[in-house]
Amino acid sequence: METILKIRNLTVEVEGKAILRNLDLDIAKNQNLILFGPNGSGKSTLIGAIMGFENYKVTSGTIEFSGKNIIGLTPDQRARLGIGVMFQHPPKIRGIQLKQFIELLSDKSNNSKEKDSLVETLNLSYLLDRDLNVDLSGGEIKRSELFQVLVQRPKLLLLDEPESGVDLENIALMGKALNSYLKRHKLSALIISHTGYILEYIKTKYACVMLEGKVCCHDNPTKIFSEIKSVGYERCKDCRCRSGIKK
Amino acid sequence: MTKKINHNFNQEDQDKIKKTGLDFSQKTRSASFIQQDNDILFNKSLLDGIEIEPIEAALNKYPQIKEKYYGKAFKELNKEYPKETVGGYFIRIKKGKKVEFPIQSCLFLKNKKFKQKVHNIIVAEEGAQAHIITGCASAKAAEEAYHLGISEFFVEKNAYLNFTMIHRWEKDIEVKPMSVAIVSQGGSFVSNYICLNPVRDIKMYPTAVLAKDCKATFSSLMVAYPNCIQDIGSRVIFKEPGASAEIISRAVSLGGEVIARGDLDSKAAGIKAHLECRGLIVTETGKIHAIPELKTKYRDVDMSHEAAIGKISKDEINYLRARGIPKEEAQSLIIRGFVDVNILALPEELRKEVDKLADQTLESGL
Numbered sequence A: 001m002e003t004i005l006k007i008r009n010l011t012v013e014v015e016g017k018a019i020l021r022n023l024d025l026d027i028a029k030n031q032n033l034i035l036f037g038p039n040g041s042g043k044s045t046l047i048g049a050i051m052g053f054e055n056y057k058v059t060s061g062t063i064e065f066s067g068k069n070i071i072g073l074t075p076d077q078r079a080r081l082g083i084g085v086m087f088q089h090p091p092k093i094r095g096i097q098l099k100q101f102i103e104l105l106s107d108k109s110n111n112s113k114e115k116d117s118l119v120e121t122l123n124l125s126y127l128l129d130r131d132l133n134v135d136l137s138g139g140e141i142k143r144s145e146l147f148q149v150l151v152q153r154p155k156l157l158l159l160d161e162p163e164s165g166v167d168l169e170n171i172a173l174m175g176k177a178l179n180s181y182l183k184r185h186k187l188s189a190l191i192i193s194h195t196g197y198i199l200e201y202i203k204t205k206y207a208c209v210m211l212e213g214k215v216c217c218h219d220n221p222t223k224i225f226s227e228i229k230s231v232g233y234e235r236c237k238d239c240r241c242r243s244g245i246k247k
Numbered sequence B: 001m002t003k004k005i006n007h008n009f010n011q012e013d014q015d016k017i018k019k020t021g022l023d024f025s026q027k028t029r030s031a032s033f034i035q036q037d038n039d040i041l042f043n044k045s046l047l048d049g050i051e052i053e054p055i056e057a058a059l060n061k062y063p064q065i066k067e068k069y070y071g072k073a074f075k076e077l078n079k080e081y082p083k084e085t086v087g088g089y090f091i092r093i094k095k096g097k098k099v100e101f102p103i104q105s106c107l108f109l110k111n112k113k114f115k116q117k118v119h120n121i122i123v124a125e126e127g128a129q130a131h132i133i134t135g136c137a138s139a140k141a142a143e144e145a146y147h148l149g150i151s152e153f154f155v156e157k158n159a160y161l162n163f164t165m166i167h168r169w170e171k172d173i174e175v176k177p178m179s180v181a182i183v184s185q186g187g188s189f190v191s192n193y194i195c196l197n198p199v200r201d202i203k204m205y206p207t208a209v210l211a212k213d214c215k216a217t218f219s220s221l222m223v224a225y226p227n228c229i230q231d232i233g234s235r236v237i238f239k240e241p242g243a244s245a246e247i248i249s250r251a252v253s254l255g256g257e258v259i260a261r262g263d264l265d266s267k268a269a270g271i272k273a274h275l276e277c278r279g280l281i282v283t284e285t286g287k288i289h290a291i292p293e294l295k296t297k298y299r300d301v302d303m304s305h306e307a308a309i310g311k312i313s314k315d316e317i318n319y320l321r322a323r324g325i326p327k328e329e330a331q332s333l334i335i336r337g338f339v340d341v342n343i344l345a346l347p348e349e350l351r352k353e354v355d356k357l358a359d360q361t362l363e364s365g366l
């Protein structure tokens, strides 16, 4: 099967400390991968490294996107190739209204048609005049993030804990919007989840677990998640069932 | 009837003046005044109830202006002011008159080393309501010129006056506005100040003196370029209870120095006042000094301030770049967002105009 993202032997240092170690990961075209893992295991670091943020220093390995090694490209170049990210903790940007920002993004991605329907499905009309992430609730931030990344129309979505800090009602709203978008455009996504709630809405056969900077388990999401729910990540530490994504 | 202002500004000067908010067509304005160096080029009111005159003419015509207004705002503060002025305007909005379209004025520096010193008097009579937009600018040729603008505002009982000043100087111009607003019971005074172009040295500390149940708002947006100093503050003196005020500023240093002052001085109880000052330092060499001051000897006041100065954060740049926006563009977006026209207290139409002017100015400046 064709992969959209192929990571091999990736080691990433943050402030001189190795956070990701010899990590391998594949995401196939038109497929979603759920990534579980305890706090501090390196999930957000992986996203930062895929995007190429400066403070994530790649000391070994390759990251291929659509068959092209993207290490060395700037974050904006990667975004323009088609990688879109939904931040776990986006910064506040004062004086830029969501409305203006979306205009800018949709101009860049030639994606103005979907804008209005996304505003509706994600219940965002009352937030359009607000500054980016300023004085928004947890759910509002995530909905606005999802809106932005979908308007970008990436080929690969990286979603960093889209459901954390969001109430169940809003998780449902986002989960449905996301699922239909992914299907409609045949996109791929890497979805980091802490709570597993997103599993109800994103149907996929693939999940893995990150522990101490390594991806260590590939299995069916519901299976992994029920295990995590019952015994936490303790069992994962012993069960080094490494196999690569099941084809 | 043609309303268009006849003038002999060359294209370059005209463009500049337009960028300080002057509408040469007058379509969206209710009165206009234009002075270049010491010459009054135009003054006309399009509405009954608004007088607009060169100050000397007004003083000749109405002797009572001298007694009632001239120098009286400074006297209230026991403050001296330069007397050797030439020109300036007298604007009076008559009792109860509510004006929708703004009154506009422009003070323009044309000649090299010229020292323009004007004295303006603005009166909003009881219950009147008006907006004034005033632009100050200089021609390219006006090297090392100087502008002194003395302004006395009288906002009478229950009147509302909204005054917006846009500066557009050159990097070797020195500017010194001196303004005092006397606000009578129930009156409101709003001052908006915008300076997004280089200016060598500007120093101003406009002051409002509030009576019972008055309101004052001072907002400013400023950008300091290399080798420029902007020492800009606002002061509100509360003389009687029940008054409230807000001072808001946004200062960006692109290498220059900004001193952002704010002074709230309660000489009465029952006062509500807030001061908010944010600074953004873009380059290594820039400097911003925020000096917020709150003063009172009364217990029953609600006074607060917040000041924050920082640089553009890497997180913000990363965030925008991850959305496909190149680094330089991300930086300008953040600066443009920081210079937020929405902090100004402007009616919708004027806000849009000023927003557009800020877009044009910052596009070329950044």
Ligand SMILES: Nc1ncnc2c1ncn2[C@@H]1O[C@H](COP(=O)(O)OP(=O)(O)O)[C@@H](O)[C@H]1O
Residues within 6 Å of the ligand: A014, A015, A019, A037, A038, A039, A040, A041, A042, A043, A044, A045, A046, A055
């Ligand atoms: N900017 C940073 N500076 C220093 N340490 C960091 C930074 N980002 C992440 N880390 C460290 O890297 C490890 C992994 O963090 P992170 O990727 O955020 O984990 P997760 O997203 O799985 O919770 C943690 O120990 C964290 O403290």
Ligand SMILES: [Mg+2]
Residues within 6 Å of the ligand: A043, A044, A045, A088, A160
């Ligand atoms: Mg994280």
